[in-house]
Amino acid sequence: MGSLPYAADAESPLKPAELQVLRAQYEKEGPYISLQTKFNYSWGLIKSSSRPDQQEGVLLLSDIFKTSPERRRECLYYLALGNYKLGNYAEARRYNDSLLELESGNLQAQSLGQLIDEKVSREGMVGMAIVGGVAAAVAVGVGMLVRGAQRKR
């Protein structure tokens, strides 16, 4: 497999004019679209910063995955990257792990795996902190209620 993009590459959006060119190419080809055009457009969409565009990019990529068996391994990587950007870490991890199972020596896939872990734990931490804080507040509030009820008795 040729060179794959690092995750940082997916974070840099294209200029809107460039994206428009890709979109025009995609629409011009009609029903007999070539693989490269489709990929170009979907990658451009994934790189963009708007969420609907990213989602559409992932949709197109999954389409490419289903229709061309030859390109499936690469698509796993792109899909993992796209889902990572979208925040669907479970899916991203699923694709990335499958890719590592098939090709364990893939550097980009390994680095992506680490990134996903970091992101998840960080978000998880944040989420846990929030939930923990909320639970603590609820527990305190409930405790106060109980004590108040006991005192009333």
Next chain:
Amino acid sequence: MTGRGRSTSPRRQPGHSRQASNDDNISDTRQIEAFGRTVQATASQLIFPGNDQHGTDPYKSALTSVQRQLRRPLIQRSVFSFTQQSPRELLRGKFSTSEVEHRALSYIPQELIRTAPAGQSPFSLFEGFKASLPDTEDDGRGGRRKRHGRNGSKLLEGPQEHKGPPQLVKMKRERDKLDHRLEMMGIRKTMCASEIREIDTKIANMNTMRRVVLERLAGLEQEEHDMEVEIGDLAERVAEMQEMLEDEEALAKQSPSLIAEGEAERRAADKKLETEEDDEEAEADMDASFMSESIYGKLPKAQESPRSKAKRRMPKRTISMPVLHEHMEPGTKIRELQAHNDVITAMDFDAPFGTLVTAALDDTVRVWDLNAGRCMGMLEGHLSSVRCLQVEENLVATGSMDASIRLWDLGQADYNPAQAAASNNITDKSSEAEDAEADKGSDAALFTPAASVADLASQPPPQGDAMADCHLFTLSAHVAEITALNFRGNTLVSGSADKTLRQWDLEKGRCIQTLDVLWAAAQAQTTTVNTSAAATPASESGGWWKSGAGRLRGSAEAAEQAEADFVGAVQVFDAALACGTADGMVRLWDLRSGQVHRSLVGHTGPVTSLQFDDVFLVTGSRDRSIRIWDLRTGTIHDAFAYDQPISSMQFDARRIVAAAGEDVVKVYDKADGRQWDCGAGVLAATAETTSRPSVVERVRIKDGYLVEGRRDGVVGVWSC
């Protein structure tokens, strides 16, 4: 406390997370629900301590129970999954409809992922992306670059005197850029090549699918045909029953004493009907028992009842249309029959996979079932060989060298496919083996094996009396051989060597009109302004027939048995008649007036075949050409030249086929304007076998179903 539970686990066992996440998608929700239930239980215990039995320490017991729950591995796994998914993602996945939709649409099953093959292309899609992207930038700049260049050059010209190296640097940069672009082109080319390979594999898969479905279609058509036969039988039986009942009623009206007799006989007949198989003898018995002499004489419909002798009507495809041949590759062989042992002189069929009638120089006329590939019978009656024939649904008209035209109704034929099949079974195996070797296409397996040469010799004469009742009537008013005929509706027009055309009414069986071609030709010549024709009208009209014959006698082609027929071809449509004659003229007659209203000049040899539709008239002649005339203007629309004289031609909606003295049929596709060859000679040419198939004499086409008759008596059926 729930927070405490959560905060401890990830710190304790970070390693488990990766293993556990793989298969916890299903156990996720269940365990989370269970967890949630325990949380609810503990919360309710906390808030309503009064319900508790233990009294003193509901809080502690609740905590211990929660901790016990947490220690369970499944719960831990589900909690780990929380860490994998991140709460924000979870919420999004469960509650946002667009998110759920998106996930459903882009879902890829694990199977596909696991079986992803290693990519064989040297460049990844991303590299292709990079390769194509700079181009877009360059293209945008490319147009402007020239302007830049112009401006730049102006700018450069100014400081050129004291800034040499920057210009060199700039040029080097441009060269590098172009080198880079060249590399990118290489990458894009490789991407396209790999795409093409993928598409090729897909096409191969589609072709196999197409073959499978085509076979299915063939099976269905066969079933359809069998079902139609059954329906025909049952309809007959119903009609018979009804007739019997009606006769019974008629009898009842006449004399009540005979009712009892009739009833008794009918009961006997019914019993016989119930027990009988599809057997002719049983039906003959029934006739004898039902219609005894006394009743027979008194039946009011006595004239019609003899006809009600059970006849197996030939199944006609009224509902189902065979379309199998339309889906085959053009040029595939459907069947090959050794119809006769001599040159095929005339041939026609009514519908694809229907009935074919062939006539040859051996003075026989045979009727064939194209669906099964079997001879159904022979039409006997002519004293000499048949030169022309036409088949239109059940009606066959044959014109022979004995100057008579006979009309036959194939619906009266006594063809029993079951019996024919039984007699053919012996030879089936041998012919199957032959066909397996001979046929190259995979379509060979679709059809019942064709009757080969061996069949003709070994099988018994196919029910010699099968067609005995077919003959309707004979039209005999011509005095010389009939060379061309055509009928439509109730009008039949025939051309003969006695230099006349006769129009017949098929209902009455009488000749309505006689058109003298020579007289009409003379008329036309004296009235036209054409000086060359008017010069010697008498010698022209007398001489051109002789010269035509002389030309042929002098030719070295002794094998050509058919001489130039005076009337080579006719076609009639309502009151319009077109005929092609040996002088190369095509004359359009109005049957109401009996005059030629237009002559089409162009052919330099006798016209052998002719056909018109509402726009064009196509003629083939011995001058080796086919001409297409526009009927509205009367001028030539198109013409094709061949190497040999055209002996037969026909067209359908899409193509014009011609027999041009070769072992292949020449096909002209009107849609693409393409000329190609169809037939046995094509395969022989490529296979380079020593025995070439013989020259095609006659062709017939209908909806892409092509039938050709050859000089050695073989009839080939092809999809065109």
